[in-house]
């Protein structure tokens with residue numbers, strides 16, 4: 158398959174902000190793709206070579222890529238570099254210089270997707286001494302055979318800046334239309350994706366075996382399952398009513414969510430964002446290896462920092478020491494962790510994701526050998542709102558955030574990748590009126606003035622609209638940032654700068670700098686009000702009004718463990734607004 162077909166599709170996709178058009182172009186591309194290549198084309202369109210959880214990045218530093226462009230075009234590096242400073246996009250610069258190149262290589266052969274993928278793969282896997290030279294050589298080779306347009310997209314891909322704005326859900330829509338017999342197939346495809354987190358694999362199976370192949374799709378150890386998420390409510394009565402009068406209430410521990418995959422002695426830990434974090438928590442991996450009594454299992458647990466002296470739970474922030482690559486040994490001693498297990502999704506050949514929670518909980522009780530490092534999340538089963546409230550107070554006393562109340566009904570399956578009403582969180586901060594924290598996505602920034610000249614004065618923040626898979630703005634936040642934050646944020650955001658509003662961001666405000674919706678920060682608000690500017694829950698309460706968080710303040714917590722899609726949802730904010738009103742009125 159010619160790579161030019163891919164590049165042409167990218168160009169069309171890039172030039173539209175309409176999701177439906179984007180999907181059409183993608184369908185077109187997927188239909189033109191030979192079945193044996195479909196996984197590779199799917200990864201490539203998202204700027205990847207493999208599913209995220211394998212953690213293999215193409216990565217070449219921009220200054221090295223500049224060298225390749227120079228070598229391939231015969232221009233000097235400083236000429237390329239100075240144009241790059243103007244365009245800010247090496248893809249565009251390379252396209253220009255390749256078009257100017259007078260001497261066409263005699264041996265130029267049309268680039269195929271196979272060649273591009275294979276070469277990028279070699280670059281990704283190059284390691285050790287000589288890796289840098291090898292990467293430059295491989296990239297130069299590709300550029301020698303590329304047309305200017307192809308070069309543009311190859312460079313964006315290798316420098317991690319191919320930002321077509323194609324969300325996972327758009328790929329699933331396109332696959333349903335191209336190979337699943339129509340849009341209706343989307344649901345089955347989505348489940349396959351939710352239990353494998355691997356779009357390429359889903360694509361390959363639906364292309365080769367059709368929707369029947371997808372229906373046979375099973376959970377498997379080593380492939381992370383996309384996490385089930387909780388809705389929230391603010392009183393025991395509401396919670397019990399929503400869950401059919403009775404529920405299992407569990408402590409909501411304040412740590413890092415971990416999905417542990419065990420196969421014999423081999424244990425892999427995935428974060429909430431499905432990154433491999435086994436290296437950060439070798440002690441947690443040992444606990445799973447020794448205390449989970451099954452040959453093969455997938456369990457979920459909250460990993461919590463504990464005081465080595467008292468055994469008491471410590472704040473979430475202490476886990477951040479584990480993010481450092483070096484000195485893990487010291488962190489393990491200084492900041493030990495305990496595991497609180499709250500679900501089991503697979504045991505010894507049996508997929509439990511479609512089994513009701515009481516059954517999964519029973520299995521959990523059988524396979525977890527409890528000791529002081531690991532236990533099942535503390536729970537009660539109750540139909541009494543007062544008992545629920547007391548248990549909640551107790552949880553807070555013991556250093557937890559509150560409770561997660563879970564359905565015991567027959568339909569209480571594990572809803573992979575979904576936020577639903579089978580799990581409801583009940584948090585203290587939510588009760589203290591109008592002082593709840595929310596996790597919001599940074600979508601744009603405004604230049605600072607005066608003391609803040611040279612950094613950002615404020616950030617435009619958005620909530621996640623899970624119905625439309627977009628991000629709706631909810632406030633402009635300029636307070637709560639320390640001097641250190643102000644220095645750090647531009648650096649943190651730099652890789653995500655884009656020249657215009659991201660197609661998945663819904664904003665009626667003009668900002669100075671736009672970002673890809675990637676980074677999540679925690680913000681505390683004073684109240685939620687109707688807003689003529691913000692797009693969050695637009696029209697839900699009143700025509701032409703959205704909702705805004707008033708007096709937002711950054712709490713100091715960067716939620717690097719959350720992806721943009723894990724941010725507080727528009728629905729949650731709407732819910733918060735409504736119950737806040739109720740309290741004000743009553």
Ligand code: AMP
Nearest residue numbers: 387407408409410413414459499534561
């Ligand atoms: P939130 O991050 O506020 O949306 O709350 C959901 C998170 O609570 C989950 O992703 C888990 O990391 C965490 N959690 C702590 N304890 C539990 C529990 N018993 N059941 C489910 N989730 C829990």
